Amino acid sequence: MELKVIALAGNPNVGKSTVFNGLTGLNQHTGNWPGKTVTNAQGKFTYKDKSFVLVDIPGTYSLMATSVEEEIARDYICSGEADVIVVVTDATCLERNLNLVLQILEITTNVVVCVNLLDEAKKKKIHIDLGSLSNLLGVPVVGTVARSKKSLEKLKEQIYFATLIENAGSGNSRHHFTEEEAENIIRKASFIYRQCVSTENRNYNYFDRKIDRIVTSRTFGIPLMILLLGMIFWITIVGANYPSGILSDFFLHLEGKLLTMSEALELPTWLEGSLILGVYKTLTWVISVMLPPMAIFFPLFTLLEDFGYLPRVAFNMDQFFRKASAHGKQSLTMCMGFGCNACGVIGCRIIDSPRERLIAILTNNFVPCNGRFPTLIAIITMFFITSDAGPTQTVLSTLLLLGVILLGIFLTLMMSKILSGTILKGIPSSFALELPPYRRPQFGKVILRSILDRTLFVLGRAVIIAAPAGLIIWALANTFVGEASLLAHCTDFLDPFARLLGIDGVILMAFILGFPANEIVVPIMIMCYMATGNITELDSLDQLKALFVDNGWTWLTALCTMLLCLLHFPCGTTCLTIKKETQSLKWTLLAFLIPTAAGFTLCFIVASIGRLFI
Numbered sequence: 001m002e003l004k005v006i007a008l009a010g011n012p013n014v015g016k017s018t019v020f021n022g023l024t025g026l027n028q029h030t031g032n033w034p035g036k037t038v039t040n041a042q043g044k045f046t047y048k049d050k051s052f053v054l055v056d057i058p059g060t061y062s063l064m065a066t067s068v069e070e071e072i073a074r075d076y077i078c079s080g081e082a083d084v085i086v087v088v089t090d091a092t093c094l095e096r097n098l099n100l101v102l103q104i105l106e107i108t109t110n111v112v113v114c115v116n117l118l119d120e121a122k123k124k125k126i127h128i129d130l131g132s133l134s135n136l137l138g139v140p141v142v143g144t145v146a147r148s149k150k151s152l153e154k155l156k157e158q159i160y161f162a163t164l165i166e167n168a169g170s171g172n173s174r175h176h177f178t179e180e181e182a183e184n185i186i187r188k189a190s191f192i193y194r195q196c197v198s199t200e201n202r203n204y205n206y207f208d209r210k211i212d213r214i215v216t217s218r219t220f221g222i223p224l225m226i227l228l229l230g231m232i233f234w235i236t237i238v239g240a241n242y243p244s245g246i247l248s249d250f251f252l253h254l255e256g257k258l259l260t261m262s263e264a265l266e267l268p269t270w271l272e273g274s275l276i277l278g279v280y281k282t283l284t285w286v287i288s289v290m291l292p293p294m295a296i297f298f299p300l301f302t303l304l305e306d307f308g309y310l311p312r313v314a315f316n317m318d319q320f321f322r323k324a325s326a327h328g329k330q331s332l333t334m335c336m337g338f339g340c341n342a343c344g345v346i347g348c349r350i351i352d353s354p355r356e357r358l359i360a361i362l363t364n365n366f367v368p369c370n371g372r373f374p375t376l377i378a379i380i381t382m383f384f385i386t387s388d389a390g391p392t393q394t395v396l397s398t399l400l401l402l403g404v405i406l407l408g409i410f411l412t413l414m415m416s417k418i419l420s421g422t423i424l425k426g427i428p429s430s431f432a433l434e435l436p437p438y439r440r441p442q443f444g445k446v447i448l449r450s451i452l453d454r455t456l457f458v459l460g461r462a463v464i465i466a467a468p469a470g471l472i473i474w475a476l477a478n479t480f481v482g483e484a485s486l487l488a489h490c491t492d493f494l495d496p497f498a499r500l501l502g503i504d505g506v507i508l509m510a511f512i513l514g515f516p517a518n519e520i521v522v523p524i525m526i527m528c529y530m531a532t533g534n535i536t537e538l539d540s541l542d543q544l545k546a547l548f549v550d551n552g553w554t555w556l557t558a559l560c561t562m563l564l565c566l567l568h569f570p571c572g573t574t575c576l577t578i579k580k581e582t583q584s585l586k587w588t589l590l591a592f593l594i595p596t597a598a599g600f601t602l603c604f605i606v607a608s609i610g611r612l613f614i
């Protein structure tokens, strides 16, 4: 069957990825802020007797592109690779969107215009005459509400018809518009807009502006942001305790069963030890301790993103990034880093200036990703909350977590400033960030997707990386050279240096072995301690704490471990991504060294001061 290629073009934040997901059933990340998609994504769908390849491309305001992701969009549109281009537009600001439609129509006429966000237009009492719009443009026009799949049927039909036309995909490499042509297009867009759109109520974003006056105000903007972040942390810490307990009880119960079974099967001790105490324990630890906080934090964070809060964060933080001679959009890439630093690094493509993009890439690792975030929570829960925690303790833990994160943000700014004053000198470029309208988040979908996606992601990584790591550690701990095991030799070697940093050899080795994935740092510590100690039953965080305390942990060790968790080299995936994005070994090496040096220095200082109080 012949495959037709359909491209989804349009201004940023108009719902292209949502249309893409709706048509293909895939899960491209969507979010209520411009610049979310930075690379082309492909998916397939079928309609009647035809199969289509759908390409989701980054948003662009015009074909006279300026940034990397806009160039990707422009090059794709102009390449003629697509048989049909679907231009997705925002019904609530059609005039501006029509500029791009008209520019694309100069290149190819095989276009279907999708007027999306009709639900919002309706709320704002904007009426669009789709029929005359289609007549004036000379191409099919379909109205959609991309969040509801039903409304996409018509779009599929129009795409189908458009591909029946001969000479589909007549590409045209011409994309230089003279000033006069560009002005003509603007005039034409304005004319068509006046013909097809009528509004009853011009003051439709009154509420948005009212909220923005508080949320982005000079006085309340930042405190409100910190309060919101604190609230999310608090809900995460309080909410994660209970499911964690249930899960770990369940896994312990299962472990008992597995041990009985292995005895019945008369498995050799080494096999029983490596499988159950090595692999099984690591995996179940990851699931029971790391999953609950993630399953709470990420949906909450994504809801804020879907609501449209992130661009407001960027707006508030702009002044600080500007003072650090960096780019305001860096706060957006920083926010993406909370999910995954590798994604944050790719997201840096939204920053146009190469200098500022590099700064954003090099400092992205200063905010903890989903592999480190639950580690921080686990250490806080173990060392700073007891199992019968009262409200004061949970508030204190929240403040501690908030402090660590704010420290990460502060260091991002500091390091940006240092970089732009030394190896990446330059004047900050100005930018216009659009504040998109607030949108009601899709509660059910966001919660389901972020739990499912993250859960599967973490589980996947745990299985792929933690399980073999468990095996290796078990083997190291059980292979003896002279009096001591190989594991002991390694940790003893690292110990003197680690002590200077307020930690011990095991912790340092856990961070080193955790290079492939941060998720496994604490499980490695547990395995190392268990291999040398004699506690084998760990049925609660309290006993886990006992294991750590037995191995010499104090609150200072916990604090330094948290600092090192926040500040150390990026994980393997992130390093590879940095190499790919910068095309340079030098910058990758620097991205590796900067946070590590910062972490070591800070731990050394904190440990030296802390020891005075112990």
Ligand SMILES: Nc1nc2c(ncn2[C@@H]2O[C@H](COP(=O)(O)OP(=O)(O)OP(=O)(O)O)[C@@H](O)[C@H]2O)c(=O)[nH]1
Binding pocket: 010, 011, 012, 013, 014, 015, 016, 017, 018, 019, 029, 030, 031, 032, 033, 034, 035, 036, 037, 038, 058, 059, 060, 116, 117, 118, 119, 120, 144, 145, 146, 147, 148, 306, 307, 439, 440, 442
């Ligand atoms: N109310 C409403 N919201 C929508 C609709 N379509 C998309 N959205 C929301 O609009 C936001 C932006 O959607 P995306 O699909 O990420 O937009 P995009 O065009 O891919 O954005 P970029 O990748 O940044 O160019 C998301 O929060 C969507 O949930 C719609 O028809 N109605």
Ligand SMILES: [Mg+2]
Binding pocket: 016, 017, 018, 029, 030, 036, 037, 056, 057, 058, 059
């Ligand atoms: Mg997108």
